[in-house]
Every structure is written in C-alpha cells, then in structure tokens.
Amino acid sequence: MIVGGPQVRPIGEGRPWTFYALGGLFGAYLLFLYGPMAVIYVLSFQGENGGVTFPMVGVSTVWFQDIVKPGQMANIPVSFGRSIGLAALVACITVVFAVAAGLGFRRRFPGSGVVFYMAVASLVMPGLLVGFGIGLGFQFLGLQTSLFTSALGAQLTWTLPFGLFAMFAVVNRFNRAWEEAATDLGASAWQRLRFVTLPILLPGILGVGMGALTLSYDEYARTTLTIGPLNTLPLEIYALISSATSPTLFAIGTLTTGVSFAILATTLVLVFRMQRRRSLALPEMS
Amino acid sequence: MSGQHSLHAPFLGFSRWPRLAFPNIRLTPAMVSWLQVGPLALVLIALVALPAFLFLAVSFFDYDRTGIYPAFMLDNYADLLTTPATLRVYVSSLKLAGIVWAITLFLGFNIAWFLVFHVRNGMVRTVFFLACAIPFWTSGIIRTIAWIPFLGRNGAFNQALMSLGLTSQPLEFLLFSDFAVIITYVHLFTLLMVGPIANSMAKIDPALIEAAIDAGASRFKVMTNVVIPLSKTGIALGSILVFTQVMGDYFVVRQMSGGQSASIVSMLSTEIQAMQYPPASANAMVLVVFVAVMVGCMMRIVDIRKELVK
Numbered sequence: 001m002i003v004g005g006p007q008v009r010p011i012g013e014g015r016p017w018t019f020y021a022l023g024g025l026f027g028a029y030l031l032f033l034y035g036p037m038a039v040i041y042v043l044s045f046q047g048e049n050g051g052v053t054f055p056m057v058g059v060s061t062v063w064f065q066d067i068v069k070p071g072q073m074a075n076i077p078v079s080f081g082r083s084i085g086l087a088a089l090v091a092c093i094t095v096v097f098a099v100a101a102g103l104g105f106r107r108r109f110p111g112s113g114v115v116f117y118m119a120v121a122s123l124v125m126p127g128l129l130v131g132f133g134i135g136l137g138f139q140f141l142g143l144q145t146s147l148f149t150s151a152l153g154a155q156l157t158w159t160l161p162f163g164l165f166a167m168f169a170v171v172n173r174f175n176r177a178w179e180e181a182a183t184d185l186g187a188s189a190w191q192r193l194r195f196v197t198l199p200i201l202l203p204g205i206l207g208v209g210m211g212a213l214t215l216s217y218d219e220y221a222r223t224t225l226t227i228g229p230l231n232t233l234p235l236e237i238y239a240l241i242s243s244a245t246s247p248t249l250f251a252i253g254t255l256t257t258g259v260s261f262a263i264l265a266t267t268l269v270l271v272f273r274m275q276r277r278r279s280l281a282l283p284e285m286s
Numbered sequence: 287m288s289g290q291h292s293l294h295a296p297f298l299g300f301s302r303w304p305r306l307a308f309p310n311i312r313l314t315p316a317m318v319s320w321l322q323v324g325p326l327a328l329v330l331i332a333l334v335a336l337p338a339f340l341f342l343a344v345s346f347f348d349y350d351r352t353g354i355y356p357a358f359m360l361d362n363y364a365d366l367l368t369t370p371a372t373l374r375v376y377v378s379s380l381k382l383a384g385i386v387w388a389i390t391l392f393l394g395f396n397i398a399w400f401l402v403f404h405v406r407n408g409m410v411r412t413v414f415f416l417a418c419a420i421p422f423w424t425s426g427i428i429r430t431i432a433w434i435p436f437l438g439r440n441g442a443f444n445q446a447l448m449s450l451g452l453t454s455q456p457l458e459f460l461l462f463s464d465f466a467v468i469i470t471y472v473h474l475f476t477l478l479m480v481g482p483i484a485n486s487m488a489k490i491d492p493a494l495i496e497a498a499i500d501a502g503a504s505r506f507k508v509m510t511n512v513v514i515p516l517s518k519t520g521i522a523l524g525s526i527l528v529f530t531q532v533m534g535d536y537f538v539v540r541q542m543s544g545g546q547s548a549s550i551v552s553m554l555s556t557e558i559q560a561m562q563y564p565p566a567s568a569n570a571m572v573l574v575v576f577v578a579v580m581v582g583c584m585m586r587i588v589d590i591r592k593e594l595v596k
Contacts (some may be wrong), residue, residue: 015404018505022400026414029397033421033473036432039442043435053440097326104322107315115327116591122334124526124581126534128551129570132558133337136344136567153333160326168594169485218425221534225558237427241541250435253428260423268416 037257044250052247063251076236076252083233086147086155087216093152094159094212099205101160102167103197119161127221130157135225150226155219159212166211170204203271210267214260338574345567354563362568371553372569376576379549382464382539383532386471390528391521393472394479398520399513401480402487415484422477430470430538437461437469462544470538475531479524486520487513522588526581533577 047058067076131154138145182196220234348357405411436442437460444456498512536552557566
C-alpha cells in the first residue's frame with residue numbers, strides 16, 4: 001500500500017488540467033469497477049417470480065433461503081465450511097513460511113537467486129497447470145488427492161510467493177536501527193526477533209495472513225484438479241454456473257463478497273488500531 | 287561477501303551470531319538465511335519444480351484410451367505443433383493478452399499517476415487506493431458472472447442505453463463475444479497494474495520532478511524523461527502479472543465468449559478431462575516455456591529482483 005508520496009508542486013494557483021482529466025478517468029474507472037457488481041448485489045434480492053436480469057419483480061430474500069435449503073444440486077454451506085477451514089490453514093502456514101523467508105532474504109545468500117526465480121515461476125505459471133502437475137504427482141505415487149493434502153499444497157504454491165513478495169515490501173520499510181539498538185543493549189537473537197522485529201512488522205504480517213486467507217478462499221484454478229471428491233466453495237459455484245441460472249447464484253455472490261469484506265474490514269480495523277496505539281505510545285516512531 | 291560482512295558486521299547484528307540450543311553450534315549468516323528460507327523453498331521444489339519435471343517426462347509418454355505408458359516419443363509435440371488449431375489459439379490468446387495489456391497499462395499508469403501525484407491528502411489517497419483494491423477481494427468467478435446480467439440482451443447496460451435514447455434496440459455484441467472477454471479481463475486485472483506502478487511512483491524523490499520543472503521541462507517531458515524511467519519496475523511487474531494472468535485463464539474465455547473462443551489453458555483442460563495426459567503435458571510444457579520466455583524478456587529489460595530485494 002502507498003504510504004506518502006512525492007507531490008508535484010502546484011504550478012500557479014489552481015490545479016492543472018491534467019488533474020481534472022485524470023480525476024475524471026479515475027471516477028469512470030470506479031464506476032466500471034463497481035457497476036456490474038452492484039447489479040448482482042441488487043439482483044440477488046430479486047422477487048420470487050423474477051429472473052436473472054432486470055426488471056426486479058418485487059424484493060425478497062427467497063434466493064438466500066434457497067442456498068441453505070437441503071436437497072440442492074450444490075451443497076453451499078458445507079463447501080463454505082471446507083473453504084474456510086482450508087483458507088485458515090493456508091493462511092497460518094503462509095504467514096510462518098513467508099515471514100521467515102522475507103527475513104532470510106534481507107541478506108544475499110548462496111542460492112537466493114534460485115529461490116527467488118522459483119517463486120516468480122510459481123506465481124506466473126498458469127494455475128491449472130500447477131494443479132495438473134500436482135495431481136499427476138499424486139497419481140504416480142498412488143495417493144488420493146484431497147482437501148488437506150494436494151489442495152493445500154496447490155494453494156500454497158500461490159499464497160507463498162504472494163506472501164514472499166508482500167514481505168519484501170514490508171521488510172524494505174523496516175528500519176534496521178531498531179535491531180541494532182536491541183543488539184547493542186544485549187538482546188539475544190531470539191529476544192531481538194520476539195520483542196523487536198516481529199512486533200514492528202506485525203501490521204504487515206497481519207496483511208500477509210489476511211491476503212493469503214482471501215486468496216485461498218477464492219482460488220479455483222489450482223484447486224480444481226487437486227481437490228479430490230469434496231469441493232471447496234469456488235468449485236461448487238463453478239459447477240453451479242454451468243447447471244443453473246437463477247438469482248441463487250447472485251445471492252451466493254453477495255454472501256461470499258460479504259465474507260471477503262468482513263475479513264478485509266477486520267484486518268483494517270486491527271491494523272489501524274495497532275498503528276494508533278503505537279503513535280500514541282511512541283510519537284516519533286513511524 | 288565476507289569482507290562486506292566483516293565491515294558491517296556489528297551493525298547487522300552479527301557481532302553475536304545467533305545461537306541454537308547447543309551453545310557450541312554457531313551459524314553463519316548464510317546458514318541462518320537458509321533456515322529461514324528453507325521451508326518455503328522446500329514447498330516450491332516439491333510442488334512446483336518436481337511436478338514440472340513430471341509433466342516434462344509424461345509429455346514423451348505414449349497413451350491410448352485405457353491408460354498412459356512410459357515411452358520416449360516426440361509424437362505428442364509433433365501432433366501439437368502441426369495442428370492448425372494450436373497456432374490459432376496461441377494467436378488469439380496473444381491478441382487478447384496484447385489488447386488487455388495495452389488497456390490495463392493505460393488505465394493503471396494514469397490512475398497511479400492520479401493517486402500518487404495529484405491526490406495531496408494521504409488519507410484520501412489511502413481511501414482511493416482501497417476503493418480500487420476492495421473488488422479484488424471478491425472471487426474472480428463472481429466478478430466474471432457479474433458482467434452477464436450487466437451486458438446481456440436485456441441487461442442493465444442495454445436498458446440504460448435505450449432509456450437514454452442512444453440506441454433503439456439492444457446491442458447484441460455486448461455479451462458472449464471477445465468484447466465481453468476483454469471487458470472482464472480489464473475488470474479483473476487492472477489493479478495488478480495500478481498497484482506496482484503506484485508503488486514505484488511513490489518512491490520517486492519529488493526533488494527530481496521539481497528539478498525537471500525548474501529546468502524548464504514540460505509536463506509531458508517530466509512524464510517521459512523522469513517518471514516513466516523511474517517507474518519502469520512497476521510497469522514491468524504489472525505487465526508480467528497481467529500477461530500471465532490472461533495467458534493462464536480458462537474460465538473467463540469459456541464463460542464470456544459463449545463457447546466461441548478458446549484459450550490455451552481451456553484447450554488443455556479439455557484434454558485433461560479426456561484423460562489424455564501425455565498430449566496435455568506436451569501442451570503444458572509448450573505453454574510454460576512460452577510464458578517463461580516472455581517473462582524472461584520482460585525481466586531482462588528491468589532487473590525486478592534488484593528493485594524488490596534491497
């Protein structure tokens with residue numbers, strides 16, 4: 001995220017014309033970004049007799065009730081539980097591995113280039129192919145693909161490089177003087193990590209965790225060939241798209257967006273609170 | 287390496303090397319780094335590198351309707367590279383990727399410029415940036431199907447156009463066409479451009495821009511001679527992300543083109559569903575090499591590693 005930036009000194013009194021042009025472009029972009037999504041949020045409250053497009057035929061929550069009704073083609077509540085469980089585990093592993101690796105990358109070490117380019121490769125490789133490779137591997141080893149083995153691994157190939165690159169940004173802003181001061185005052189390596197480095201990096205680390213949580217929760221390309229018999233939520237939605245066209249799909253969209261928002265809002269509140277408490281305690285600390 | 291460390295050792299905190307439970311085991315800085323990076327490296331080796339070697343091997347295998355058989359034959363590659371469909375899909379995917387890249391670069395650069403250079407209040411900038419980022423937290427599947435009721439024949443966009451009197455009958459080309467595919471890609475991936483470019487621009491020392499203005503540079507000159515060279519890391523990173531996302535997609539193409547177009551990966555997933563693993567592997571190898579070469583070229587222009595890992 002951007003923290004502060006250079007400012008072009010205003011020329012003359014008013015804003016230059018480019019300000020209005022780019023401001024207009026930005027406004028149009030936001031409309032473009034939110035317009036279609038607003039349409040599905042509204043349509044998810046479609047009346048009982050309404051269809052998948054406008055006009056609205058009354059307002060109801062019948063499509064939301066439809067999601068939890070038993071005997072549906074797709075079992076949304078159960079797959080939602082699986083997705084959240086998997087996402088929580090992926091987030092925990094990503095935080096531990098990516099934070100450790102981010103700290104390790106602060107100095108050049110033999111082989112660091114290989115690990116870096118492997119992370120880049122993992123990030124740019126088409127997701128379905130990653131899943132295909134892992135699925136083949138499991139088949140050759142005679143293992144059954146499943147949620148907490150192959151699917152977990154496939155999602156880690158996505159969240160770990162993401163977490164590593166996010167950690168680069170976090171670590172770049174970290175002032176090493178804090179660690180030096182801790183060492184000068186006689187802290188051991190462990191104390192320095194536990195009481196200085198990790199607490200200062202905590203907002204960034206939290207961001208990595210929440211990012212991994214939502215990336216995992218929404219993932220489908222890597223997961224589809226590694227999931228085994230029991231689907232996660234995105235795969236269940238994927239299956240629904242080809243079979244059903246009813247506003248239920250939009251209701252699911254509205255709900256899952258709500259979950260993502262809740263995760264995002266929790267992170268933001270936690271981070272802001274942390275930063276405020278810090279700025280109150282230590283006014284000179286950035 | 288060692289000379290550099292001895293010079294800076296006290297300041298890097300290595301004057302006292304970290305000790306494990308056994309007090310007589312001392313770790314060198316490189317060993318500490320490897321311990322820290324190790325778990326991540328192991329996961330990537332086991333789940334990215336090894337599977338890649340596996341489908342390299344399988345791409346040479348023989349197969350029939352009942353199974354696959356170890357062999358070393360080039361038929362899978364020969365079949366793939368001589369089918370006109372392959373070239374057609376690569377060309378159409380590259381065309382899509384090129385158009386989407388150009389649009390997202392234009393949008394991303396200008397939005398990043400607006401956020402970094404024009405928005406003066408830090409709080410407003412954070413809010414604007416979040417406004418761009420929040421939709422990214424919604425599933426790609428949902429964001430894709432969100433366009434269907436919007437662009438459809440009776441969709442919101444057509445109804446708005448007709449009620450404004452701009453068209454007398456609904457536009458047919460909006461949904462299930464390349465147009466719909468491109469719109470969806472731009473919607474999904476523009477943030478991947480905005481983020482890295484804005485990050486690069488925010489690091490530019492304002493004094494450089496002031497100096498350029500004082501030296502008589504026009505606004506355009508400031509852009510071409512100062513800002514673009516200094517934000518090329520962000521531009522390259524964003525380009526790599528957008529390009530690889532488009533090349534790796536199979537869902538948007540299938541959903542939004544109404545089955546009219548295919549992408550490389552959607553072709554591949556058809557083969558996987560038919561259990562034709564050897565040709566699918568050959569196809570995958572060609573795609574991976576192709577993407578790797580493209581990304582390699584972009585990374586030659588800009589040393590991303592040097593910029594990211596200080």
